[in-house]
Amino acid sequence: MSPPSKPSFDTAYNFAYLDEQTKRMIRRAILKAVATPGYQVPFASREMPMPYGWGTGGIQVTASVIGPDDVLKVIDQGSDDTTNAVSIRKFFVRTTGVETTEQTETATLIQTRHRIPETPLREGQILIYQVPIPEPLRFLEPRELETRRMHALEDYGLMHVKLYEDISRFGHIATTYAYPVRVDGRYVTDPSPTPKFDNPKMDNMPALQLFGAGREKRIYAIPPYTEVKSLDFDDHPFELPEWDTTCALCGADDTFLDEVILDDAGERMFVCSDTDYCARRRAPEAAE
Amino acid sequence: MMNMINVQGVSKSFTLHMQDGMQLPVLDGLDLEVAAGECVALTGPSGSGKSTLMRMIYGNYLCSAGKIRLQHGGAAIDIVNTDPHQILEIRRLTLGYVSQFLRVVPRVPTLDVVADPLVAAGSDRSTARETARILLARLNLPERLWSLSPVTFSGGEQQRVNIARGFAYAFPVLLLDEPTASLDADNRAAVLELIEEARHRGAAILGIFHDRDAREAVCTRSFDI
Amino acid sequence: MNMQSKPLLIVRNLSCYYGSTRGCEDISLDLRTGEVLGIVGESGSGKTTLLKAISAQLEPDSGTVHYRDRRNDSIDIYEISEPERRFLMRTDWGFVHQNPRDGLRMSVSAGANVGERLMAVGWRHYGDIRDEAIGWLERVEVDGDRIDNLPRTFSGGMQQRLQIARNLVSRPRLTFMDEPTGGLDVSVQARLLDLIRNLVGDLGLAAIVVTHDLAVARLLAHRLVVMKDGRIVETGLTDQVLDDPQHPYTQLLVSSILQT
Numbered sequence: 001m002s003p004p005s006k007p008s009f010d011t012a013y014n015f016a017y018l019d020e021q022t023k024r025m026i027r028r029a030i031l032k033a034v035a036t037p038g039y040q041v042p043f044a045s046r047e048m049p050m051p052y053g054w055g056t057g058g059i060q061v062t063a064s065v066i067g068p069d070d071v072l073k074v075i076d077q078g079s080d081d082t083t084n085a086v087s088i089r090k091f092f093v094r095t096t097g098v099e100t101t102e103q104t105e106t107a108t109l110i111q112t113r114h115r116i117p118e119t120p121l122r123e124g125q126i127l128i129y130q131v132p133i134p135e136p137l138r139f140l141e142p143r144e145l146e147t148r149r150m151h152a153l154e155d156y157g158l159m160h161v162k163l164y165e166d167i168s169r170f171g172h173i174a175t176t177y178a179y180p181v182r183v184d185g186r187y188v189t190d191p192s193p194t195p196k197f198d199n200p201k202m203d204n205m206p207a208l209q210l211f212g213a214g215r216e217k218r219i220y221a222i223p224p225y226t227e228v229k230s231l232d233f234d235d236h237p238f239e240l241p242e243w244d245t246t247c248a249l250c251g252a253d254d255t256f257l258d259e260v261i262l263d264d265a266g267e268r269m270f271v272c273s274d275t276d277y278c279a280r281r282r283a284p285e286a287a288e
Numbered sequence: 289m290m291n292m293i294n295v296q297g298v299s300k301s302f303t304l305h306m307q308d309g310m311q312l313p314v315l316d317g318l319d320l321e322v323a324a325g326e327c328v329a330l331t332g333p334s335g336s337g338k339s340t341l342m343r344m345i346y347g348n349y350l351c352s353a354g355k356i357r358l359q360h361g362g363a364a365i366d367i368v369n370t371d372p373h374q375i376l377e378i379r380r381l382t383l384g385y386v387s388q389f390l391r392v393v394p395r396v397p398t399l400d401v402v403a404d405p406l407v408a409a410g411s412d413r414s415t416a417r418e419t420a421r422i423l424l425a426r427l428n429l430p431e432r433l434w435s436l437s438p439v440t441f442s443g444g445e446q447q448r449v450n451i452a453r454g455f456a457y458a459f460p461v462l463l464l465d466e467p468t469a470s471l472d473a474d475n476r477a478a479v480l481e482l483i484e485e486a487r488h489r490g491a492a493i494l495g496i497f498h499d500r501d502a503r504e505a506v507c508t509r510s511f512d513i
Numbered sequence: 514m515n516m517q518s519k520p521l522l523i524v525r526n527l528s529c530y531y532g533s534t535r536g537c538e539d540i541s542l543d544l545r546t547g548e549v550l551g552i553v554g555e556s557g558s559g560k561t562t563l564l565k566a567i568s569a570q571l572e573p574d575s576g577t578v579h580y581r582d583r584r585n586d587s588i589d590i591y592e593i594s595e596p597e598r599r600f601l602m603r604t605d606w607g608f609v610h611q612n613p614r615d616g617l618r619m620s621v622s623a624g625a626n627v628g629e630r631l632m633a634v635g636w637r638h639y640g641d642i643r644d645e646a647i648g649w650l651e652r653v654e655v656d657g658d659r660i661d662n663l664p665r666t667f668s669g670g671m672q673q674r675l676q677i678a679r680n681l682v683s684r685p686r687l688t689f690m691d692e693p694t695g696g697l698d699v700s701v702q703a704r705l706l707d708l709i710r711n712l713v714g715d716l717g718l719a720a721i722v723v724t725h726d727l728a729v730a731r732l733l734a735h736r737l738v739v740m741k742d743g744r745i746v747e748t749g750l751t752d753q754v755l756d757d758p759q760h761p762y763t764q765l766l767v768s769s770i771l772q773t
Contacts (some may be wrong), residue, residue, distance in 0.1 A: 087771045140620075146667025161618075161625045164632065167639055168622060168661050222755040305761035306768055347750060349757040372736050372750045373545060393710070393732065394703040 016063040017095045022046055026064035026219070030210060033221035038183030040134050041149070045217040053090060055113060056214030058130035063112045065126060065210070066092065071099045073107035078115040078256065078273035085113075102276050114177075117197040118255050118277040121207035122223060129192040130215040132219065136180040136190040142231030156188050159231060167236055176241065182229045183222055191228075197241055199257045202228040247272045250281035290491035291361060293322040293345060298342055300356030306427060314340050318354070320511055324460070326331040327483060327493040329503045338496045339388075342463045345383045345494070347375040349412035358383060358461060365383070366485065380408050384459030389464050390450040392439050398424070399434045410455045423452040427478050443470045455482050464495040468502045478498045480505050495509075519581060521687060521719050522567065523541050528575030529562050531605060535561035535616030535743040540576070542738060542748070546686065547717045553724055553766070560723045561691060561744035567721070568689045569598055570609055580605075583686070603633055607680030607688035611695045613672035616679065617664050623650060623675055624660040630683040649678040653708060670701035674708065681712065690722045694729055706732050729771055731755055739763050 016023070022044075029043040029186060037231060039124035048056040063097065066072065072092055076085040080102040081098035088111060089100055101107050104119040113130045134237065137147045140158050159180055164175040184191045191202060192211060202209065202222060209222040222228060230238040247255040248269040257270040298317055302312040314337040322328045330338040344348040345356055347367050356367040360382045365374060375391055379385075384405070393401070399420050406416035424434055427448040433441065438449045447470050456464065467483070468476045476499070483506045497503040503510070520543040529536035537559035544550050552560045565571035567578050569590045578590045582605065590598060602608070608615040617626055627646040628636070636642050645658040653674040655667075664672055673693065680688060681688040692704040693709065710733060713720055722733055730737055730751060737754045739762065747760040758764045 153599055155599065155633065157629050160632035161621055161629050161636075164625050164628060164639065164642065165621050168624060168643075192607050233642075234637045302757075305764050343756070347692050350749075350753060350759065373548070375750060376735060383709075393707070395707045 003204040009014075009070055010094050015096055016066050016092070017049075018046065018060065018063045023064040030064065030221060032062070033210070033219050035221050036187070037222050037226050038181075038187030038189040040220045042217055043219050045214045048214065050087075052215035053132070055084065055111075055130040057212030057216075058111050058128050058214075059088060059091070059212075059221070060112070060214060061128050061210050061212035061219060062092065062109060063095075064066050065128075066098060066109060067251075068094055068096065068098060068135075069159075070096075070108045071106055072099050073101050073104060073110045073276075074112075075110070075115065076113045077118070078117075078258070079275045081275065095265060098256040102213075104274075104276055112271075114193050114195075115256065115273060116194055116201045118252075118274040120201075121205060122234075123206045125207040127205075127207050127209045129194070129209065129211045131190070131192040131201070131211045131217070131218075134190055134211065134213040134216050136178075136188050148201050151187060154186070159188055160183070162229060162235075162265060163233065163236075167233070173232065173238075176204070179238075181232050182231060187222060188231070189222075190230075194241075196230070196238075196255055199230045200240070202229075229282045243267070243270060245270050247278060250278045252278070252281060268274070289324050289325050289490075291321045292359045293320070294355075294357040295345070296340070296355045296357070297321040298341070298344065298346060298356060299363070300337065300349065301352050303321060304360065304416060315344075315513070318479040318513070323435055323495050324459075324490045324492045325487060326372075326509065327370045327487045327495060327507045328494045329507040329510045330513060331503075331510050336513045339465055342385070342465055342494065342496065344377070346463055348385075360371060372427065380405075381424055382459060383453050383461045383463070384457065384461045385464065386454035387468055388440060388451055388469065390446040392437065392446070394439060395437055396439075396451055397435045398438050398506055401438060401449055402456050405457045413456075418458055421453065423456060423482075424448075425484070427452055428475055443450045444472070446476070447471060448475060451482065454484065456465060458486070458489065458491070460491055462491050462493045462495075464493065468497065468499050476502060519585075520544060521548075521581050522721075523579040524567055525579075527563070527566055527573050529559075529566050529571060535559070537566065537743045539738070540745060542745070544687070544719055544721060547713075548598035549713055549720045549734045549735065550724060551722050551724060551737045551742060553727060553730050553737055554740035555725055555766070558740040558749075559634075560725075560740050561721050562743075563740070564642045564689055564691055564721065564723045568606065569602060570608075580687070603630055603684075604683050605686050607683075607685040609673075609676055609680055609688065609690040609693050609771050610628045611692040612718070613664070613669070613676040616676040617672065622663060623655070623667070626664065626675060626679050627682050633681070644681065649682050652676070652681075652712075653678045654704070666753065668701075670697055670705060671706060673697065677709070677712070680716075681716070684716070688717060688720045690716055690720060691720065692724055692726075694726070695722075699772050702729075709733060727755060727766065739766070749768075 020116055029041045029122040033041045048059060069244060074085045074089040094099060099118040109126050111128045135147055137150060137158060140162055141147050160269040163173050176195045177195045178190055179199055181189055181191055181199060204225050205222050208224055211220045243257050247257060249271050252272055255272045259268055260268055260272040261268050298315060298318045300315040304310045332338055340349060344351055351368040357364040358367060358378060371389050399417055403416035403419035403421060406419060407413055429448050438446050451467055468479050480502060522544040524540060524542045528538045528542040540563055554560045566573045572591055579587045580590055581587050597727055600698060624643060625648040627649050628642040631642050647660055647771045651657050655674055664675060694705050724730055737751045738745050742763045747754055747763045756769055758767050
């Protein structure tokens with residue numbers, strides 16, 4: 001092992017951009033969040049070099065837990081190569097110099113927007129979600145004071161009212177993403193705008209799940225091996241969505257498929273949203 | 289026979305604050321007893337306080353002085369000194385009052401107006417309605433009116449509903465204020481029959497009858513205020 | 514109407530002040546199971562303040578309110594914790610506001626409005642919730658077909674009946690009503706009063722009804738409390754207070770009713 005020489009990141013900034021005091025503050029919030037699974041912990045969200053709505057919450061959480069030996073994967077809607085994923089990954093490379101990867105298995109930290117990787121995560125990994133609106137009750141109860149009380153008093157009748165309304169209007173629960181869950185039998189939590197297809201992955205996950213909302217200034221967490229149950233009714237149980245077809249590229253029949261429009265004639269194909277998973281199914285020998 | 293109503297030293301005076309606190313004395317030191325099986329006629333000129341006394345016995349008017357005892361649930365209860373809940377219970381199970389006017393609750397059909405006191409006393413609705421039907425038939429109220437609210441009835445029709453309501457449940461004590469007013473001869477006879485039957489089953493009845501014949505037909509004695 | 518001997522609600526020496534203005538002062542009253550108590554008085558008499566204070570919505574400056582719960586324990590409603598109080602308000606108690614919009618969720622359907630309390634106490638079967646909601650809608654004379662309609666499509670009288678159904682679904686033992694027929698047309702009022710009267714009788718409900726309308730009081734209440742300037746000036750059986758009023762203010766109120 002070679003002795004550490006000059007640092008491999010841009011020293012105009014502190015390691016991972018945030019100053020150490022801020023990281024400490026965020027880590028304290030994370031600890032509190034882990035101790036109260038699903039509970040939204042307020043934190044002093046900093047001004048980041050990108051505007052709100054671009055993942056500042058997730059970035060701040062990642063910046064607070066990342067160390068020089070971490071291996072970082074960043075995905076956006078399941079893909080490693082969208083503009084946002086690439087930008088965020090570059091941001092961390094510049095400010096930390098850490099190794100990055102597209103392979104779910106080799107990552108130690110995974111920052112994600114709107115999807116959970118298809119490859120099951122393992123102990124020791126941390127999944128960091130970017131969250132726009134952390135409050136699951138917000139659209140039914142606009143008052144912050146009231147929603148805080150509802151969480152404190154476990155007064156969640158209103159959440160089921162929303163699901164009831166869906167069934168009465170559409171015949172089924174129409175929520176397809178950001179489907180509310182009950183964490184550890186206590187707090188009702190917004191899983192972030194991940195598709196409901198991903199909800200079961202959250203249940204008893206061996207990895208630590210952290211959620212950061214920059215604009216709303218909230219952090220919450222789901223510790224490893226925590227029960228996460230999707231809300232439903234006894235006679236309208238939570239169901240996974242299904243597709244009529246399989247992935248056009250790798251043939252998988254158990255992943256979340258994206259619909260890709262191919263031409264102006266309306267030709268379309270369905271492919272795995274998780275690009276890494278799909279690629280490795282197609283070329284397992286090429287795995288590093 | 290047992291005294292069901294025992295009025296002792298009862299006085300009543302109205303204070304009219306709207307008229308500079310003018311005092312209106314009506315009754316002074318009245319004593320009266322009514323035993324089970326009696327039908328006592330209250331007599332006296334208009335304004336002498338007959339209706340007032342009745343209302344006091346019913347708990348509708350307060351007493352300025354004295355005691356009014358009623359036999360209820362095996363004990364003598366003084367209306368003047370008891371709490372409102374007790375009075376409500378007495379009105380439900382022991383003391384019936386047929387006033388001169390039917391207070392109409394909108395939308396309640398006649399049949400139920402008559403059946404309600406029976407239901408309040410513990411009967412089920414269908415049995416109570418059966419009894420109501422029989423009574424209304426006896427009082428010659430046309431069947432087509434039974435499902436209507438008495439709001440649009442004539443004075444005589446309302447009076448008959450009032451009577452039926454008062455006699456549906458076998459009250460041990462009955463107060464009747466002009467029960468035969470605005471009734472024709474046939475209906476008057478029917479009402480007098482009801483009063484007589486009540487008296488025979490042991491009810492204690494206190495009544496105001498302007499009609500001398502009616503008074504003499506059913507009352508066992510008179511009391512002049 | 515069967516009343517147990519121990520009161521359901523005991524209010525003692527209750528006072529509420531707005532700064533130096535007296536909201537209500539030294540109020541004491543009892544309420545029994547199955548009893549309807551009317552609080553009458555004109556605007557500014559303090560009756561709404563009193564109602565809020567005894568229904569745990571406005572903490573009084575002095576005095577106590579004790580409620581006898583389903584296990585027959587007497588609880589001081591301002592001494593228990595906030596979660597316990599909210600639970601009580603959601604299950605044992607009901608509150609019917611004068612303006613139904615204050616007591617309904619206008620953005621969800623009638624069925625959701627009625628079913629909310631059920632869902633809040635753990636009902637998790639959609640079909641059962643819906644059946645129960647339809648049952649209650651019909652009980653308050655709203656067509657079951659309207660279960661999926663939003664409250665804004667209902668008339669004022671229907672909204673008020675919906676509010677009542679929303680409250681009664683949890684079978685409360687005590688319901689507070691603030692001018693329940695205020696602002697409604699006379700014929701609509703009559704229908705609503707009839708409904709309330711029947712429900713109170715059928716369900717053995719205890720209720721406290723605040724009203725400035727003596728006709729409403731006479732129809733619904735067993736006992737009355739007359740308020741003026743924040744104090745109780747007279748109390749007694751409804752028919753006695755209205756037919757033989759003792760206090761000058763009560764006499765003024767009674768004599769002011771227009772005869773039709």
